Amino acid sequence: MINENGKIAPAPWVPYTRAGCDVGAVATANTILENTGIDIPTVFGTGSPEAAEVTANPAQAFADFVGIGVHCAQGSDVCQAANHGRPDLLPDEPSGYVGFNGLFGAKYVDPVIKPSGPMTDLDGNVIQDATGHVGFPGFDGMEATVSLSWVAQMQESGIPVTYAYISDAHDGHGTSGNIHFAYGPGEAGYTQQLADYDAAFQKFFDRLAADGINKSNTLFVFTVDEGDHFVGDAPTPAGCDGVTTPCSYNRVGEINADLRRMIRTQFGDTTTFSVHSDDAPTVYVNGNPGRTDPTVRQLERESAQLSWLNPYTGQVQNGITVALADPVEEKILHMVTADPFRTPTFTLFADPDWFLFATGGAACATPAACATIPARTNQSFAWNHGDIQDEIASTWVGYVGPGVQHLTNSDVWSDHTDVRPTMLSLLNLVDDYRHDGRVVFEIMDDSVLPASMKTDRATLQHLAQVYKQISASFGDLAMTTLVVST
Structure with missing residues (x-):
């Protein structure tokens, strides 16, 4: 990950390993190897046995080396060379990061944490992928x-x-993620998976409690990365709740629509552009013209006026585009990095029922030629995210452990950037860089607050809340300027 200064972003495990603690990573983005083609040669070397396995048995190599890892403190036996520990290289880490090792992949982690092997899930089943490769089952297999x-x-x-x-719980993952079947709210499969997740969490907490690990001595933090918007017909029968009466759906799935062909059909504009497909696609006009270029301005106006036949309603939908952000607004939304080629020409925030992509095809012969509801199969998608609607933007986080007040609910305005500083404050650790977020001290016991936070707490709380509305991607400043940008 590249930050705004063109450097690799600081790693989240560093304050822990510097404090002498090993850090385990389970399928968490940017903390483990995520692919075999680039990550394995980088970590193990192009001539290594691990790289050779990628060529000889790529599926087993994925199960062996992707998704699971441990970042070790200096001198930790866990990551010693005998366990296949490799240097944990962070060349851009503030204050340096030398002499630390890591274990990368279930093949090397599992024998250390479970010498009796193999790793099993909480129900005693051997963890393997859909075709029987023991090890990491894939990111869609992490129930x-x-x-x-x-x-x-x-x-x-x-x-x-x-x-x-x-x-996620709202998709059926089959055997170790071999399918991606989108459930609707209240469908029997969704309800059952939620029950399975509840049971797994209960087993998890009971097991840790038996080990003496509980909220009296351990900080637990749970959150979601984003909310999701369901796209589908109204459920039947009317009034179904999924508990006493299961719900059924006729059609389920995002409206897949070709933005480039729709623009060409409705406005005759043949400007060449690509998008990062999404219900809030980032648009890149070929040649990377500036934000005031007439071609760009025209394309933005057309995008704002886009209308099309909605296959769910059978009616022409106006206002498919909800908001537009040019590079000035994208910077306020924290979407601009040090690499100008990664900055979108503009971003289109759409009605969350729509999923927009872009091809180089001709004008659409019929509305259905460019906007359809895909047939519901074992590879279906019906939960959109990444947009600005409240059901997507509003999420939750739960903290429990030493120093955390027992609050059943809190209306403190917070976002994901606040989780990191809050955790480190509770753990009495520090990062060597400035956080974008702030400590959510409203949830903390006075006994664990730094002295600086106890002084004139009311004023500090007011300043912290104002800061969030100025700095956060969904704060008042960002949402107000997004309206102006549109």
Whole structure:
């Protein structure tokens, strides 16, 4: 990840390893190897046995080396050379990061945390991918029983800090992620998966409690990366709730629409551009013209006026585009990096029922030629995110542990950037860079607050809340200027 200064962003495990703690990573983005083609040669070397395995048995190499890792403190036995530890290289880390090792992949982590092997989920099933390769099952195969089992095993083996990702509950993942079947709210499969997740969390907490790991001595933090908007017909029967009465749906799925061909059809504009496909696609006009270029301005106006036949309603929908952001607004939204070629010409925030892509095809012969609801298959998608609607933008976070007040609910305005400084404050650790977020001290006991936060707490709280509305991507400043940008 490249930050605004053109440097690799500081790693999240550094303050823990510098403090002498090993850090376990379970399918968490940017903390583990995520592919075999680039990451494995980079970490192990192009002539290494691991790189050779990628060529000879790519599926097993993925299960062996992707998705699971441990970042070790200096001198930790966990990441010693005998365990296949490799240098944990962070060349851009502030204040330097030398002499630290990591273990990369289930092949090397599992024998350390579970010498009796193999790794099993919380229900006792061997963890493997859909075709029987033992090891990491893939990011869509990280159901709660799988991910939480790895976390528990790491904790029990003496790795005190763990980060984990759990696959979403609103999609059926089949066997280790071999399918991606989008459920609708209240459908039997969705309800069952939620029950399975509840059961897995209960087993997880019971297991840790038996190990003496609980909220009296351990900080637990749970959150989601984003909200999701469901796209589908109204459920039947009317009034179904998924608990006493299961829901059914006729059609389920995003409206897949070709933005470039729709613009060409409606306005006759043949400007060449590409997008990062999404319900809020980032648009890149070929040649990277400036924000005031007449071609760009015209394309933005056309995008704002886009209308099309909605295949769900059977009516022409005006206002498909909800908002537009040019590079000035994108910077306020924290979408601009040091690389100008990564900055979108503009970003189109659409109605969340729509998923927009762009091809180089001709004008659309019929509305259905460019906007359709895909047939519902085992590879279906119906939950959109990345947009600005409240159901997508509003999420939640739960903290429990030493120093955290017992609050059933809190209306403190916060976002993801606040989780990091809040955790480190509770743990009495510091990063060597300035956070974008702030400590959510409203949830903390007075006994653990730094002295600077106890002085004139009311004034500090007011300043912190104003700061968030100025700096946050969904704060008042960003949302108000987005209206102006549109």
